Amino acid sequence: MQCPRCHLDIKEQQQCPDCGFDISESPWVVIATVNPPEDVLLESLIKSFGIPVRLIKSLGSVFGLTVGPLGEVKIAVPEAFAEQTRELLQAETEGKDPEQS
Numbered sequence: 001m002q003c004p005r006c007h008l009d010i011k012e013q014q015q016c017p018d019c020g021f022d023i024s025e026s027p028w029v030v031i032a033t034v035n036p037p038e039d040v041l042l043e044s045l046i047k048s049f050g051i052p053v054r055l056i057k058s059l060g061s062v063f064g065l066t067v068g069p070l071g072e073v074k075i076a077v078p079e080a081f082a083e084q085t086r087e088l089l090q091a092e093t094e095g096k097d098p099e100q101s
């Protein structure tokens, strides 16, 4: 991935060796709320862009409920990557029928 501040390629490092930007100190923001198995698809998609991602699972999915609000999974990325990720996801889902299951 690239450092969001200076765009140096910092690979899997948590801190940029050039400008000192620390990804682990960046606040994480939720960019999407989805139901499984879309959470896993989005996770691998975002990872494929070199962007760190976290899945925040609600209580429901812990107990195996995957339908309805209880099964929702929040997709979070560091704030510095939020806008970039939204654009990537928008481009990725463009032209697809959102109602398609």
Ligand SMILES: [Zn+2]
Pocket (backbone or CB within 6 Å): 003, 004, 005, 006, 007, 008, 016, 017, 018, 019, 020, 021
């Ligand atoms: Zn940097």
